[in-house]
Amino acid sequence: MNAPHESQNLRCPIPDEMIADLQAKFGDRFSRSNAVRDHHGKDESPFPSMLPDGVVFAESTDEVVAVVKLCDKHGVPLIPYGSGSSLEGHILAVQGGISLDLTRMNKIVALHAEDQTVTVQAGLTRKQLNEQIRDTGLFFPIDPGxxxxxxxxxxxxxxxxxxxxxxTMRENVVSLTVVTAQGKVIRTSRRARKSSAGYDLTRLFVGSEGTLGVITEVTVKLYPQPEAVSAAVCNFPSVHDAVECVIQTIQLGVPVARVELMNAEAVRASNAYSKLTLRETPLLLFEFHGSEASVKEQAQTVQDIAKDCGGMDFEWAERPEDRNRLWTARHNAYFAGLQLRPGCKASTTDVCVPISRLAECIDAATEALSKVSFPSTIVGHVGDGNFHVLMLLDPDSEAEWAESERLNYQLVMQAIQADGTCTGEHGIGLHKKQFMVHEHGEDALDLMRSLKLAFDPNNILNPGKVLDPRM
Amino acid sequence: MNAPHESQNLRCPIPDEMIADLQAKFGDRFSRSNAVRDHHGKDESPFPSMLPDGVVFAESTDEVVAVVKLCDKHGVPLIPYGSGSSLEGHILAVQGGISLDLTRMNKIVALHAEDQTVTVQAGLTRKQLNEQIRDTGLFFPIDPGxxxxxxxxxxxxxxxxxxxxxxTMRENVVSLTVVTAQGKVIRTSRRARKSSAGYDLTRLFVGSEGTLGVITEVTVKLYPQPEAVSAAVCNFPSVHDAVECVIQTIQLGVPVARVELMNAEAVRASNAYSKLTLRETPLLLFEFHGSEASVKEQAQTVQDIAKDCGGMDFEWAERPEDRNRLWTARHNAYFAGLQLRPGCKASTTDVCVPISRLAECIDAATEALSKVSFPSTIVGHVGDGNFHVLMLLDPDSEAEWAESERLNYQLVMQAIQADGTCTGEHGIGLHKKQFMVHEHGEDALDLMRSLKLAFDPNNILNPGKVLDPRM
Known part of the structure; x- marks a missing residue:
């Protein structure tokens, strides 16, 4: 598959002096072994591996500072590494350099249950967090699968x-601790619920993909575990009907907690992979949170809408184990999809459009998929106007890759024409850079470039991602 | 009162060539009359007037571009002017220059009721907006009084x-049209509900106080008018008890639409000014939005909490005219306060702290106010941890001004120690610049300065606000 070829030309190996410094400081937490580099040079994206020259396992913000300063001094690229679950090539070492593994920074720094915030080290995962705070009656809702x-x-x-x-994380990050390209440690905001004190550095680092600074601590909002939760599946005769139901639900202001679309292929894959017996037509998966009364009210409203849109009766999953089975199946939709074509490599689209334009965009995707040569599924966080086409490709076929890229291009350009975005949640990484100018225009991109230059003048922070320098 | 004295030294008058260009382009929409300059050289802050050298009344984004380009070419300061309701000196022309009046840009550009967004010109006011969209069943909730x-x-x-x-506006602005310091027109985001496409320019311009670009159009979220609304007043024996009630309400996750604190002095002032008969003790003003059932449920929960905190029975205002009377009184609390001391000038504090620290901060404010020589009131958006002390000062008394500044300093430093902010919603302007370093630290401020320099290298956009250059 056609990976960026800049990698070889721009590659700058780590100077011997820096290697010696890293060995002295980190001992065996600095590794240049092939196995460790290989693990840090690939993600869930369709791109081939691009290995860093070395990997540092940091255990504190101070250690991150030390690594950043060395990279800055020697002009060596630095790529922060979390769990490696990027779908767009964020952590690939296109110019070599150091992969900075933060997984050992996985502690809770401060839990303020009474303010419903928690501060954690950047390497803590969302499941680890929710396990550790379960007894507080609070939870962290953001759930990318x-x-x-x-x-x-x-x-x-x-x-x-x-x-x-x-x-999203945009609304739920309260504050960040960030190591700048110059090795300074800043906190982007205080913990008050709102502030008008200067430029919003928090929101600037959220979504910056490691290109403006290294995030080492994160303060996020927590929410009371809802008094009542119920989940339901509703089958529809067509994807279009299901999407119509979602649009009306959102427009009516029903505060659904989740509403997920799966097309018939996605349901079929999940049945096979997760041993379920869902009816294999397009369906919506709903979850309602609130008081007992409010959950009932929401569910009734949505059932009425669904019926109007041709939906069948709701099938309820009220017991936690049934809900878990259902949501586990939804979360495994990616891996279930992969099993539709054993040995395949997946590429995923991620457009997001205003809800009024969602039906036409999903219809166009469905129509386009009926003509391609590879298997696929559609799933979507449709309440946000966001959906994914999972394209299951023969890893050795340049033709299928090219075909999938054409389809992605077509869906993205249609989304942008509908006032939407090329990526609702996966990020730009390597894969979406080509669309930045279509989405933002050259002048806005110039502002972003000037911002990158101001924050990271030596271009050491995850170079080659998000933006290319102006030609 | 001690206004910034830099103004005289740094003042750069408008060159004749630029005056001629402005006259040619704008005719009588470019004014240098004393009356017009005077109107644009003062706001609701305690600072004395600081007049711009001229005022341009723009009617389109293109006209804004023309003015920005002239200012950039000649190095003349440019100050965007909306409604002049700043409490912190945002629009004062500390270095002279052009005040760019946007009030004639007050049209709705595009209403997308089905997506619950509206795009408006920057000069449209929130009341104008809500009047014009009333028939859609939607409303714009942000309401700064x-x-x-x-x-x-x-x-x-x-x-x-x-x-x-x-x-706040942070969560409710979807996209902005901005004229950059170089006179380029950018749109900061598309209209999808979420996006991971690059740096968050929207959030960067929100809160930038005219120092990074001139906002000419704003796309905001709208919400369905709630099916049911009810409002209630609850009196408490002390401010402390009222605050405790709020803290418990928020911690329980009750989705109150508003919860406002007024101390006894504020109630007294409102009774006099708005001809009300509220009981003159500390009180909370609640508003509940939702379905009939949900509003009832919320109100019952909060009444139970209030009772536990020593609150009296709720007094309900269910008819729209009664609610309006109540909220009008709350909105007029500022002007009501001014009437406590006819002829006075007001200075307002604006700290915001995590909710767990709110009681101690309000207690300290109450204690400190018992010792000052001027009258005062306390009101607060206490559900957010945000409260205001309105200090009513003799405009001729340097001593009272100094005393009020000492009190503000004390409250801000306490808030910052409590992980809070110097300004919850009023902004930095001139008045809070001194606190930026305490709140953010020198390294974060340096990042903000590098950002300002990258976006506005000639420092023409509202110079002297938010940040001072590094000494």
């Missing part, structure tokens, strides 16, 4: 199934 | 009484 790290989720502005009710 | 322009509200990251439920 993968068990991503909080640092990685901040860096890609992640969201997922609960975003329709609880927002 | 003053009938501010959407551009000004974006520029100061405003919030107000509804923020506890609906968020």
């Amino acid at each position: 993968a068990d991503a790290s909080l640092g990685g989720m901040s860096a890609t502005r992640a969201s997922g199934t609960n975003a329709v009710r609880y927002g | 003053a009938d501010a322009s959407l551009g000004g509200m974006s520029a100061t990251r405003a919030s107000g009484t509804n923020a506890v439920r609906y968020g």
